[in-house]
Each structure stands twice: as C-alpha cells, then as structure tokens.
Amino acid sequence: VSARILVVEDEPLIRELVTANLVHAGYTVTAVATVAEADRELATRVHAAAIVDVMLPGPNDGFGLVARARRAGATLPIMFLTARGEVQTRIHGFETGADDYLVKPFDIGELLARLRALLRRVPNHRDASRFNLGPLWANLTTGEALTHEGSLVLSDKELKLLRLFASSEGEVLSRADILEDVWGMDRFPTDRTVDNFILRLRKLFEPTPESPRHFITLRSRGYMYRK
Ligand code: CA
Numbered sequence: 001v002s003a004r005i006l007v008v009e010d011e012p013l014i015r016e017l018v019t020a021n022l023v024h025a026g027y028t029v030t031a032v033a034t035v036a037e038a039d040r041e042l043a044t045r046v047h048a049a050a051i052v053d054v055m056l057p058g059p060n061d062g063f064g065l066v067a068r069a070r071r072a073g074a075t076l077p078i079m080f081l082t083a084r085g086e087v088q089t090r091i092h093g094f095e096t097g098a099d100d101y102l103v104k105p106f107d108i109g110e111l112l113a114r115l116r117a118l119l120r121r122v123p124n125h126r127d128a129s130r131f132n133l134g135p136l137w138a139n140l141t142t143g144e145a146l147t148h149e150g151s152l153v154l155s156d157k158e159l160k161l162l163r164l165f166a167s168s169e170g171e172v173l174s175r176a177d178i179l180e181d182v183w184g185m186d187r188f189p190t191d192r193t194v195d196n197f198i199l200r201l202r203k204l205f206e207p208t209p210e211s212p213r214h215f216i217t218l219r220s221r222g223y224m225y226r227k
Contacts, residue, residue: 003048
C-alpha cells in the first residue's frame with residue numbers, strides 16, 4: 001500500500017502538477033481545493049503527510065487549517081506551500097505546526113525530496129501517547145479521538161480504560177483488575193459497569209462492534225485487548 005498524501009491547493013494548475021508528480025512517484029493522493037474539504041479529509045482518512053498551500057480562499061487559510069489539525073491531535077508531517085517567503089511568515093508557519101516550508105515557484109524535484117525526508121523523520125516506533133485501530137485513533141493524553149461516531153473527546157473513564165488496554169496488549173485483565181485501575185478502590189461500580197464501558201469502546205473503535213476482534217471477552221476470566 002503506498003503512502004497517502006493530502007494536497008490542499010486552490011490553484012488548479014499547481015494542484016494538478018503536484019498531484020501528477022506525486023502519483024508518478026508512487027504515492028496515493030487526495031487533492032482538495034478548500035479548507036472545508038481538507039478538514040473533512042483529515043477527520044475521516046489517515047494520511048502519511050500533507051502539503052498545504054497557505055493562501056486559501058475563505059475566512060480560514062492554510063495556517064488556520066494546520067493549527068486546528070494539530071490541536072485535534074494530528075501528528076502527520078505537514079509541508080506548507082506559499083508565495084510569501086518572508087522570514088516572519090516562515091516563523092509563523094513553523095509555530096502553527098508545519099514541519100517544512102516551500103516557497104513558490106518551487107522545483108517539483110525539491111518538493112519530492114523534501115517529502116521523502118519528512119516521511120523518513122516520522123518515528124517508526126509505536127507512539128505511546130496514541131491509540132490506533134484501522135483508520136480510527138485516540139490521543140491517550142488529551143482524549144481527543146476519531147471514532148465511528150465522528151470526532152469527539154473521550155470521557156475520563158473511557159480514556160483511563162482505553163489507556164489500560166493499550167498498555168496491556170495481549171494480557172488478560174480481570175474485571176477486578178479493571179475496576180481497581182480505572183475506578184480505584186474508593187468506588188464500587190458493578191461488574192455490569194465495566195461491561196458497559198467495554199461495549200462503549202467497541203462501539204467507538206471496533207470495525208464490527210457486535211462481533212469484536214480487538215476488545216475480546218474471555219469467558220469467566222475477563223477481557224483482553226489485541227491489535
Ligand atoms: Ca493559493
């Protein structure tokens with residue numbers, strides 16, 4: 001499977017030039033012209049990197065788009081394209097959350113080389129602050145998540161339970177283990193409470209919640225999370 005790259009550029013000629021060259025280089029490309037389309041793409045699909053034009057029509061430019069994506073927990077590498085090469089603009093771009101910056105007119109060979117460098121910099125090790133299941137994910141620090149119910153913020157208990165599962169992959173967790181870790185010993189919810197929260201995680205993240213393959217029930221022993 002080739003890496004999917006999001007291209008956000010309102011000028012058709014540049015969008016088509018970048019897209020054609022990325023496809024030729026073996027990438028899968030999602031190309032959009034507006035901030036609204038880019039928001040939708042970022043919320044519903046996983047991209048290996050994004051190339052974002054700064055000057056986009058509408059009240060929100062490329063800076064706004066990237067700032068919002070970062071606040072929502074997006075960690076993908078992002079390269080800005082812009083005609084504005086002034087130092088202050090560059091600094092603003094990096095503060096917004098960009099990883100690289102290319103000034104128009106640019107050489108397409110340089111764009112491809114910079115993109116390869118960005119993709120190489122993405123750490124291969126599993127990010128401990130992030131939970132992924134297929135295209136769905138959760139930020140285990142902030143609780144922000146992309147789920148079957150859309151973008152949302154997990155409740156405190158949902159987040160604690162998800163963290164427990166993510167850190168105990170492949171281990172059997174009894175209901176008592178879960179109660180102690182998530183609810184603490186000062187409160188006494190019923191076993192049914194645990195079951196309800198597991199059902200909730202399945203509903204949010206399992207490809208087929210009614211036949212779970214990741215948050216598994218082990219009869220009379222408890223639960224186990226597996227990738
Ligand atoms: Ca533009």
